[in-house]
Amino acid sequence: MTEIVANLHRIRERIRACEHDARRPAGSVSLLAVSKGQPLASLRQAWELGVREFGESYVQEALDKMALLPDCIWHFVGPLQSNKTRSIAERFAWVHGVARAKIASRLHDQRPAALPPLNVCVQVNVSGEASKSGVALDEAAALCRHVATLPRLQLRGLMAIPAKLSDPQAQRLAFRSLAGEFQRLRESFPGIDTLSMGMSGDFEAAIAEGATMIRLGTAIFGPRSPRP
Numbered sequence: 150m151t152e153i154v155a156n157l158h159r160i161r162e163r164i165r166a167c168e169h170d171a172r173r174p175a176g177s178v179s180l181l182a183v184s185k186g187q188p189l190a191s192l193r194q195a196w197e198l199g200v201r202e203f204g205e206s207y208v209q210e211a212l213d214k215m216a217l218l219p220d221c222i223w224h225f226v227g228p229l230q231s232n233k234t235r236s237i238a239e240r241f242a243w244v245h246g247v248a249r250a251k252i253a254s255r256l257h258d259q260r261p262a263a264l265p266p267l268n269v270c271v272q273v274n275v276s277g278e279a280s281k282s283g284v285a286l287d288e289a290a291a292l293c294r295h296v297a298t299l300p301r302l303q304l305r306g307l308m309a310i311p312a313k314l315s316d317p318q319a320q321r322l323a324f325r326s327l328a329g330e331f332q333r334l335r336e337s338f339p340g341i342d343t344l345s346m347g348m349s350g351d352f353e354a355a356i357a358e359g360a361t362m363i364r365l366g367t368a369i370f371g372p373r374s375p376r377p
């Protein structure tokens with residue numbers, strides 16, 4: 150068994166166990182394989198094991214992989230720059246991390262009418278870190294309202310990358326505050342279904358607090374190669 154095969158088996162078991170411990174239905178958490186900085190051969194191995202949802206952060210790297218790996222759902226998880234929105238709007242199915250109304254509008258205007266709407270998660274900066282993008286928790290509703298007015302975008306929910314905290318309780322509180330806002334927003338936006346939170350180092354806490362999608366890179370694929 151290769152490392153990736155063993156990792157995926159273990160992670161899928163952990164997800165089931167965490168769902169069970171949190172009294173959540175089996176299958177309520179979906180796994181996004183974050184494959185930025187990983188060679189195509191690694192994505193192929195995951196594909197052989199049924200993985201079809203991949204997360205990428207660099208547009209050109211992603212376009213190269215898309216050309217060679219069929220039938221996948223591609224999620225853009227990187228920082229959004231205005232000069233990259235066109236390729237993202239044309240080629241991806243999801244964008245995690247929309248944090249500005251202007252970027253949302255650009256993605257909408259550039260989404261081809263022939264494609265289904267682009268799935269969008271609004272990024273929240275739960276830890277209030279100046280260096281991280283994302284809107285403050287109390288600004289999330291306003292940005293969601295804006296996204297919901299744009300017909301070529303489909304508002305799916307919230308996404309966050311909380312600061313790494315050594316105290317597991319504090320880590321859970323960051324996820325909990327995001328989950329609380331998600332539940333409140335569902336009253337105004339009944340269609341939203343995605344709480345994208347939890348990475349390789351903290352996905353178990355995220356599932357315990359209600360994540361519906363976890364984004365794992367190194368836990369599946371091992372270390373990434375540095376950006377070329």
Ligand SMILES: *Cc1c(COP(=O)(O)O)cnc(C)c1O
Binds near residue numbers: 227367
């Ligand atoms: C790279 C990345 C991940 C995956 O990180 P790991 O720690 O390798 O699991 C998840 N989410 C986002 C937004 C990322 O950029």
